[in-house]
Amino acid sequence: MGFKITTLPISNYMTAYPIVVDPKVSLIEAINFMVERDFGNLVVSDGEIPKGILTEREILKAITDSKDFHKLKVRDVGWQPYVKLSLGHLVLDAAQQMIRKKSRLLVFDGDKLVGIVTVSDLLRAFRKTQNDSSLDDTVSSKVEKCKSSDSIFDVVKKLHEKRIGSIIVDDMKGYGIFTERDLLKSIVSDKFDPKDQVGKYSSSPVIVANVGITVHEAASIMAAKNIKRLGLVKDGLLVSIATARDIVDAYQSGYQVTNPYLEDLSEYISG
Numbered sequence: 001m002g003f004k005i006t007t008l009p010i011s012n013y014m015t016a017y018p019i020v021v022d023p024k025v026s027l028i029e030a031i032n033f034m035v036e037r038d039f040g041n042l043v044v045s046d047g048e049i050p051k052g053i054l055t056e057r058e059i060l061k062a063i064t065d066s067k068d069f070h071k072l073k074v075r076d077v078g079w080q081p082y083v084k085l086s087l088g089h090l091v092l093d094a095a096q097q098m099i100r101k102k103s104r105l106l107v108f109d110g111d112k113l114v115g116i117v118t119v120s121d122l123l124r125a126f127r128k129t130q131n132d133s134s135l136d137d138t139v140s141s142k143v144e145k146c147k148s149s150d151s152i153f154d155v156v157k158k159l160h161e162k163r164i165g166s167i168i169v170d171d172m173k174g175y176g177i178f179t180e181r182d183l184l185k186s187i188v189s190d191k192f193d194p195k196d197q198v199g200k201y202s203s204s205p206v207i208v209a210n211v212g213i214t215v216h217e218a219a220s221i222m223a224a225k226n227i228k229r230l231g232l233v234k235d236g237l238l239v240s241i242a243t244a245r246d247i248v249d250a251y252q253s254g255y256q257v258t259n260p261y262l263e264d265l266s267e268y269i270s271g
Helices: 027-036 054-065 091-101 121-128 150-164 181-186 214-227 244-252
Strands: 041-044 051-055 081-088 104-109 112-117 166-171 176-179 207-211 227-234 237-243 267-269
Touching: 027 041, 027 176, 027 181, 027 227, 041 112, 051 054, 051 104, 054 150, 054 181, 081 091, 091 104, 091 121, 091 207, 121 166, 121 244, 150 166, 150 181, 166 237, 176 181, 176 227, 207 214, 214 244, 237 244
Parallel strands: 081 104, 207 227
Antiparallel strands: 041 051, 081 267, 104 112, 166 176, 227 237
16 A cells, blocks of 8 residues: 655655755866766755755756866856755655746755755655556657767757757667766766767667556656656657656646645745
8 A cells, every 4th residue: 555645754755965066166076976976966055055956957058058167167057946845845745846846956954954855756755655647648749859970069959959858869779868867977988079979878779668658657667777768659659758757747746736835835046
């Protein structure tokens, strides 16, 4: 029997005491740390109150601006704003804030930072619940594609313009995929060149499941394969990509806002 999502406290599922980086740290050092620890986010702070969160998105933009990573500090590329939650909030509160505000979430005990809530944390919590439904209403049917011969620079520019985190490489066997995480791994390579062919840094084949899969089934595959994107196929053709955020959206969409005063209890920090 699963847990009720309306009773799960965020304190039991957040990533406790997240890594904090000073804005004066070199960007390449921060990227290396993210790759080594398999992190997608680093909290940026030069004091007690975090300024924001460094994500793969800022690094993506730095490439489109043709900046030299070895000369940049974290402060040069900026950071994402975040929603400030307290230990008293529920998992469902956090999921609704992540989807509604499209923002990162930090958890505080008073003024002290005690945790970060990632999409993986939320999926881990939702998988313990009884709720299950179809992904059909939350997954986009539009799949962005590129060729393996396209340059990393051109692909990253497309990711940035479309505000997406991955792209399908459609001329690789079983389809390939290039993600923001693949970008970070390519950057720390000694031979990284934005003009390199994207196929050199892509993964294949894409892990897929059939259209009509439930959120529980999709979340379980993602957890087992340690992935955040799952291809959905129909009659052998790739028709959409389900992201971890899509699954969180599908889980939380069946509930009304659990706390009508959540907007007043949470604080949006723009850094």
